[in-house]
Amino acid sequence: MAMSRDGRPTIPRNSSVAGMPAPTFTGHRGLQLEEPLIFEQGQPGRSGVDLPDPPKVEHRMGTSVRTRPIELPGLAEPQVVRHFVRLSQKNYSIDANLYPLGSCTMKHNPRLNEKMARLPGFGDIHPLQPITTVQGALALIDEVAHWLKTLSGMPAVAMSPGAGAHGELCGLMAIRAAHVARGDARRRVLVPDSAHGTNPATAALCNYEVDGVPANKRGRIDLAALKAKLGGDVAAIMLTNPNTCGLFEDQILEVADAIHGVGGFFYCDGANFNALVGRVRPGDLGIDTMHINLHKTFSTPHGGGGPGAGPVVFSAPLAPFAPLPYVVHGPDGFALKEHDGGQAFGRLKAFHGQMGMFVRALAYMRSHGADGLRQVAEDAVLAANYILAGMRGVIDPTYPGPCMHEVMFDDSSFKSSGVTTLDIAKALIDEGFHPMTIYFPLIVHGAMLIEPTETESKESLDLFIGALRALITRAKARDSAGFQAAPRFAPVRRLDETRAARQPVLRWSPPQPKQAAE
């Protein structure tokens, strides 16, 4: 069987399911409607828009006028709507049920946020309008910045990064610039083995040598190993806190002292800020810079994989190196600093940042307030510990609690039965749940990282706990055959990832003429 690097099977194990109903004439199964690609549905002469004939003019496009037709299908609006509605019905969503993906913070997305982002005064303003015509937009960015600085206890924030990984880049580039400015260019960045893959990838992108730091037996960074790796060539450590095992790094002040002691900076991956928001300030933990995923902690929706937003907070020594552009308070209101940023390390994005996400985040912040945000962190941590407690007697957490906003289990209690973490995940799908994050972090074998968030009711948590208890109990009872067919109730069954990678088909192509197909 093909396996991925982390020991996860990538080819489905069997293809026949006893007791599956006979196929229907249409291929549909009740509300589960099959849907071909748009390219298989188009007809010449159909369109989903009515456009007037273009005014007759002599074109000014020189010799580069398009001469061949645009090979895209024509569909009328009812077909297009039906197509995308049918596709949507093949997706799981937080609006439908609990979405316990660890480190992803899949919380409820308030619709007020969507409504506010669509106000024409936010959604329909051009990034290069005269500054006098966008004072409200700059005020909004400034207000979001104020909330982020207050909640983090840091004096500065860069708003332009487009997502968490882009924020990591922003943080490391500021660190590089700060070292270069004092004539002290450095070459190594320390990254724990449990880190998100974006951390080492970002460090490499900044031309740093990545040096791994192991975890200790308690699932935290091994402080002695860290100290042994420190030296005058270390630019930074990138530490996630709470870490990717769902634990607070309880020696974080020592970590900060150690890195500062050699003239390095402390980068914190803020993916898990939901556990701390309103309660603990990263600035009080010795952190120099941290990205904040607005799509996680501040509930701008995940949108099937973006867009996100990853503002980055900075300590005073790094603040001067924040990238362009940024909002400044001028004599006649707000202004934008777009050029001559002094020590600014450069520009990360074409314009000023993910404005649409800022609007949503501010609606979320204002709705919760200082009191509500504190309750968010508390309820998120409470919910994760409730799941940890609810699994007692069936499976122990990888590390003893309390955990923070997510709880880690592994496959040690059932792997001898032949059931894998992947099997558990696929069986959860049949129970109506999105699986937890699996096989991450890499330091834990068969990891299952569960983050329920604060927006689940106790009843919802109880049902999830019940389902997971039943599955783990079955797995430990060596019922591996029962797992292999899962998922049985999803729109498709397990997919052949090996085939997808070995013979990549990355776009639709017109069917081959019959001759060639034979």
Place this chain on the structure above:
Amino acid sequence: MRYLPLTDVDRSAMLGDIGAPSIEDLFRDVPVAARRARLFDLPLHAGELEVERHLSALAARNIAAGSVPSFLGAGAYRHHVPAAVDHLIQRSEFLTSYTPYQPEISQGTLQYLFEFQTQVATITGMDVANASMYDGSTACAEAVLMAGRVTKRRRIVLSGGLHPHYRDVVKTMTGSAGFTVDVAAADVFGEEDLAASIDKTTACVVVQYPSFFGHVRDYATLSAQCRDNGALLIVAVTEIVSLGALKPPGDMGADIVVAEGQSLGNGLNFGGPYLGLFTACTQYVRQMPGRLCGETVDADGKRGYVLTLSTREQHIRREKATSNICTNSGLCALAFCIHLTLLGGDGFGKLAAINHANAVMLADRLSGVKGVSVINRTFFNEFTVRLRSPAAPIVETLAARRILAGVPISRVYPERADLADLLLVAATEVTTTADMEALVGGLKEGV
């Protein structure tokens, strides 16, 4: 708190089951000095109505581009987005799902990504497209980094027709990676010849199509010059609608085409979120950044889609990944995909033709204004005009009269005093004759 379902009764019961005396106890790993007992100095929670009032008041302090005659472009364009687009992207299953890590319950997202990749590859004339990047500028920087991996060279050449912000993002993102960047001077007239800058050490040449100043040039010769030297040609498109009327960059021999996809399906949003498009030739697919969606079959042999070739990516390859990108612009890609599906090939071509025709009419009208001259001989829906005095103050004056006249070149080239009289002007299908007359009238009085 309307978003928090747990009651105090629930919380007590849960703490009891956990066996913790208090919430505080669950935070016991946090150093005592860092535990904040008091609330932060921020407003307290508020109801929908109060939040809506606050944000609406901020929104009201901006002039929405659609409420006035607007001629702004320079990498962000106002187009009409069909009503169905915004309705469909707000469906819960699209809006509130995550990256499709579990393909069995993410076929909706995966299938539209496959369709999106096909659409993007088709209109650019390229082999393969990825599932999106943050925006056009970051896609452009990623393309340069990819060219470095493909050619194992570290010298890059940027056209003077490249958007200055794209230039800055490329410089920023490649600077620490050890690249040498040659930037050509601002190519106001669309006449630059980069041949002399290309040699056997060049990793890539980056040009914009149409250029920042609006010029439309055929890059087939440049492509041959690149190929002769073993360099890659990267073509950046900031107005994707142009490809409905222009020869696709792939037909000119581009090796990588990147673009800003905002024009289709996505609003102006003050600059973000936008949609980076990234395409390449098949031979380079394993060096591409970002997510790729591919076709496969399930255990019953039924067609389905998965994220694939992930051994390029950070979550598998870590420091050896082709990029650090994780989250991209999924929902913006969906909006693009729906809009382009509604248009179809014919509609996309017609939309482009209307854009061009409106720009031609605008250029002709502006040419008739004393003191205004159109610089471009070629353009798509955007061109540069020279005024008799610096453009920025004129733009300010007209803004006060609720006309958004365009982007003064000084906004992006502040160091070039000799370009201060230039104004970049765009027209799209939403530009009316009355809008054009308003601008003409304003410039007659203003210049």
